[in-house]
Amino acid sequence: MAKQTAGRDQLGAFAPKFAELNDDVLFGEVWSRTDALSLRDRSLVTVVCLLSQGLVDNSFQYHLQSAKANGITRGEIAEIITHAAFYAGWPNAWAAFHMALEVWKEDDARDEKARHQREILFPIGEPNDTYAQYFVGQSYLTMLTTAGVPIGNVTFEPGCRNNWHIHKAAKGGGQILLCTAGRGWYQEWGKQAQPLCPGDVVVILEGVKHWHGAAKDSWFTHLAVEVPGQDAANEWLEPVSGEDYENL
Ligand code: MN
Numbered sequence: 001m002a003k004q005t006a007g008r009d010q011l012g013a014f015a016p017k018f019a020e021l022n023d024d025v026l027f028g029e030v031w032s033r034t035d036a037l038s039l040r041d042r043s044l045v046t047v048v049c050l051l052s053q054g055l056v057d058n059s060f061q062y063h064l065q066s067a068k069a070n071g072i073t074r075g076e077i078a079e080i081i082t083h084a085a086f087y088a089g090w091p092n093a094w095a096a097f098h099m100a101l102e103v104w105k106e107d108d109a110r111d112e113k114a115r116h117q118r119e120i121l122f123p124i125g126e127p128n129d130t131y132a133q134y135f136v137g138q139s140y141l142t143m144l145t146t147a148g149v150p151i152g153n154v155t156f157e158p159g160c161r162n163n164w165h166i167h168k169a170a171k172g173g174g175q176i177l178l179c180t181a182g183r184g185w186y187q188e189w190g191k192q193a194q195p196l197c198p199g200d201v202v203v204i205l206e207g208v209k210h211w212h213g214a215a216k217d218s219w220f221t222h223l224a225v226e227v228p229g230q231d232a233a234n235e236w237l238e239p240v241s242g243e244d245y246e247n248l
Pocket residue numbers: 165167175204210211212
């Protein structure tokens with residue numbers, strides 16, 4: 001969190017001790033203890049505390065803006081205020097919603113991408129233009145290493161998936177997916193699709209026809225480990241049918 005100076009700016013001359021406590025202790029020490037609780041979580045706690053007191057002044061607006069900057073999405077703030085309404089009072093929730101509407105009105109896909117980036121260790125990187133012809137929807141690829149065992153960080157926007165394909169090799173080969181964020185799907189030809197969550201590992205043997213991608217309503221990232229093989233090459237096949245994907 002950036003150094004806080006609101007206390008000294010507004011009350012430094014009138015109440016220097018209060019200004020010091022505000023800037024150096026509340027913000028300088030408590031808000032800054034991000035190893036104990038993330039900024040996002042601290043924003044959530046603060047917003048709920050303020051709205052439960054019926055405080056919807058400019059300090060509440062400041063904390064809503066911070067909450068958005070700290071990664072709370074439009075969908076999440078709507079859920080937070082709805083939940084809080086039952087405990088903090090219906091009129092307080094109404095008042096909070098009026099201000100949240102203003103703060104989140106320009107929310108868009110860019111914010112969702114930024115939020116997803118905060119969940120993963122490696123950069124989402126650039127649009128995956130090289131392989132775009134083999135994908136439905138928008139994907140992103142960052143090669144983490146191309147030496148020895150190639151490992152790519154692959155991110156899919158909601159609804160994005162690759163075509164059916166086969167990792168071919170004369171000997172060895174195949175692919176391992178290490179799922180790191182969001183929700184997705186993996187399907188082998190002739191089998192049921194499997195849902196994927198962070199922590200899931202998918203071992204794809206050489207020669208197996210399959211596809212992988214995001215769920216309809218979620219960003220999804222996996223590391224793709226290309227298992228070294230002799231004469232390794234990918235064979236790209238037909239897209240997953242829209243009907244099959246929609247019915248998942
Ligand atoms: Mn694959």
